[in-house]
Amino acid sequence: MSISLFQIPLTKLQGVGPRKAGELHALGISSVGDLIEYYPFRYEDYRIRDLREVKDGERITIQGKIASMPSLQRFGGKSRLICRVMVDATLVTAVWFNRGFLKEQLALEREITLTGKWDQRRRQLTVADSEFPDRGGAKTGTLQPVYSVGGDMTQAAMRGLIEKALIQFGDYIPEILPTELTDKHGLMARKDAIAGIHRPENTRDGQEARRRMVYEELFLFQLKLQAYRAMHARKSDGLVHTVDNDEIRTFVGALPFELTGSQKQVINEILHDMKQPYVMNRLLQGDVGSGKTVVAAVALYATVRAGHQGALMVPTEILAEQHARSLGKMFESYGIQVGLLTGSVTERKRRDLIASLQMGLLDIVVGTHALIQEDVFFRSLGLVVTDEQHRFGVNQRSILRRKGMNPDVLTMTATPIPRTLAITVFGDMDVSTLRERPKGRKPIKTYSVKHELMDRVLGFIRKETSAGRQTFFICPLIEESEKLDVQNAIDLHIQLSQALPELTIGLLHGRMTATEKEETMAEFAAGKTHVLVSTTVIEVGVDVPNATLMIVMDADRFGLSQLHQLRGRVGRGEHQSYCILIADPKSENGQERMRAMTETDDGFEISRRDLEIRGPGEFFGTKQSGMPEFRLANLLNDFEVLEQARDDAAALTSSEAFWSSPGYGSLRDYLARESQHRDEPLD
Structure with a gap:
């Protein structure tokens, strides 16, 4: 009879009562299955x-004979126990702190095993652990697992409980992977691998056990993504966009700039998808300023020319307003109507816009999350474009898709993602990447300075202003905070107005009304404002080609990707641009980010370093992106295994046998259980 270890309560384990079960519950362990898969770090x-x-300085284990009588020294309520131990031909000084009770056991010529930190110069070992072989020496010669424990749970207790669980229930550990995959990659049996992780015989066995379970972890995750993708591909019920290539060439040829080779390639990939009977689900990623908006505009033009409507959802009103203006100008001569829908649109305008969408009088709508409200309907939604997708939850993106009959989906991000993570997080999408900068763009020169150099920074602002350029000045908070000793936008605006009386200083932050923000940005874009003091409301997408100087106050308080996004607000015109990061040199993590920013302006490299500093869960925002928290896999180190798992899962789910053969029943059952956690069911 099949038995699920995750359905067996902890109290079924010998020696575990309600109290011990409560201690395990506090660690997130609720069943025997959870305990067996609670791996050491x-x-x-x-x-x-x-x-x-x-x-010198290594933690080591040595074995020898006691060669001197022990000496016990006491000082201030603490003690130090010292004796000499002959290890082969070397006389070692062994030192225990606060272990006076061992003195009586340290008899001359008695064998002892010592573990601790080695001092090469003194030939001294500061002992952390010791055993006597004549009493068994249970740890000697072993690799002991170290678990995350807390409360009353000790390492020894956790090791003992997991050992009991393996002895009592180890035979019930099921094999999940099909034989064809374990044979293909030379993977050990699942039962042996789990036991090998908890009690490895040697380093090689431990590595092989981990390799097996890391592959399984990544394979099962990829199986969910690839199965979801296969199910949707099999339906073939997407919109087929009938696109005239000559019309697209004419539209692209009329643009006031030449597309990069990278943009042309990505546009071809997108248009190819739009012509197919399946639903396009493509991620467009590119560095700041790489020209994603133009690519989206070509796709939107194609959907309108094919007789459908397009929607572009962005995270902020400022960005929505900017996109609506730029698309309106781009499509004006083609008779394509573009509308704007945000929370600040008046009720009358909103009613008119929704009516126009329903009747098909409006071709493209740009908006914030206001687009996904219940009363917003389209006549024929053909393409959904989501900009800065990580700002929206999975459900928000899903709601917009459901506004049409399986519209094509293009998701954009200006946070470049290393290939490994793109496979992991967006495994159910095709990925297109823009790597080239538009022609004429110059690299942005980046500097990190201390607060004490503010006078020189002000001098630089004057210099750029006298050359006819403009400055962004960013700070973390709107108003003064008692919790954080950081500059705030309102105070900074006052200080700069006093320090630079000859200049016009603007102020922009999230608490201003939409009209106030639009007026402020319009004045800055028109060159009427020399310096714009702002919070990170301008982080994404704001385009002012004449702005050549980005100054970030308290830059050590910002994340690395956020700093890169801010830097991308300048360098969008023909003139040399600069980014000055004013940071606290005492902030260790902050200085690490400053080094990254000054050493490279490659968004993919920035992304990799950000991932190293923060880890994948925080990098993406686990709740927003569906980023998994793996028990064993490390996405930076296990990328080869990830690619193997992705390819295997894709091959399996694309075969008819996977969906019908009894041999894959357990994997199909796994998918059925997991599908309830997605925003859409598998079938």
Whole structure:
């Protein structure tokens, strides 16, 4: 009879009562299955080392005979126990702190095993753990797992409980992977792998056990993504866009600039998808200023020419207003009507716009989350474009898709993602990447300075202003905060107005009304304002080609990708641009980010470093992106395994046998259980 370890309560384990079960619950362990798959995050090495191979400061285990009578010293309520131990031909000084009770056990010529930190110069070991072989020496020669524990739960207790669980229930650990995959990659049996992670015989066995379980973890995650993708591809019920290539060429040829090779390639990929009977689900990623908006405009033009409507959803009203203006100008001579729908649109305008959408009088609508409200309907929604997709939750994006009959979906992000993570997070999408800068764009020169150099920064502002250029000045908060000692926009606006009386200083922040924000941005874009003091409301998409100087106050308070986004607000015109990061040199993580910013302006490299600093969960925002928290897999180090798992899952789910053969029943059951966590069912 099949038994699920995740349905067996902890109290079924020998020696576990309600109290012990409560301690395990506090660690997120609710069943025997959870306990067995509660993996160690590192190991303590109790294998005996040769002192000739040991480096100073290493944690080592040695074995020898006690060669001197122990000496116990007491000081201030603490104690230090010292004796000499002969290890092969070397006399080692062993030191225990606050272990006076061991003195009586340290008899001359008695064998002892010591683990601790080695001091090469003094030939001294600061002992963390010791055992006597004549009493068994359970740890000696082993790799001991170290678990995340807390409360009353100790390492020894956790090791003991997991050992009991493996003995009592180990035979019920099921094999999940089909034989064809374990044979293909030379993977050990699942039962042996789990046991090998908890109690590895040696380093190689431990590595093989981990390799098996990392592959399984990544394969099962990819299986969900690829199955979802396969199910939708099999339906073939998307809109087929009938696109005239000559019309597209004419539209592109009329643009006031030449597209990069990268833009042309991506446009071809998107148009190819739009002509197919399946639903396009494509991610367009590119660095700041790489020209994603133009690519989206070509796709929107194509959907309108094919007789459908397009929607562009963006995270902020400022960005929505900017896109509506730029698309309106771009499409004006083609008779294509563009509307704007945000929370600030008056009720009358909103009613008129919704009516126009329903009757098909409006071809393209640009908006914020206001687009997904219940009363917004389209006559024929053919293409959904979501900009800065990580700002929207999975459900928000899904609601907009459901406004049409399986419209094509283009998702854009200016946070470039390393290939490994694109496979992981967007495994159910095709990925297009813009890597080239538009012609004529110059690299932005970036500097990190201390607060004490503010006078020089002000001098630089005057210099750029005298050359006819403009400046963004960014700070983290709107008003003064008692919790954070950081500059705020309102105070900074006052200070700069006093320090630079000859200049016009504007102020922009999220608490202003839409009209106030639009007026402020319009004045800055028209060159009437020399310096714009702002919060990160301008982080995404704002385009002022004449702005050549980006100054970020308290830059150590910002994330690396956010700093890169802010830097991308300048360098959009023909003149040399600069980014000055004013940071606290005492902030260790902050300085690490400053080094990254000054060493590279490649968004993909910035993204990689940001991932190293923050980890994938925080990098994406786990709740927003569906980023998994893997138990064992490390997306930076296990990228080869990830690609194998992705390819295997894609091949399996695209085969008819996977969906019908009894041999894959357990995997199909797994998908059925997991599908309820997605925003759309598998079938």
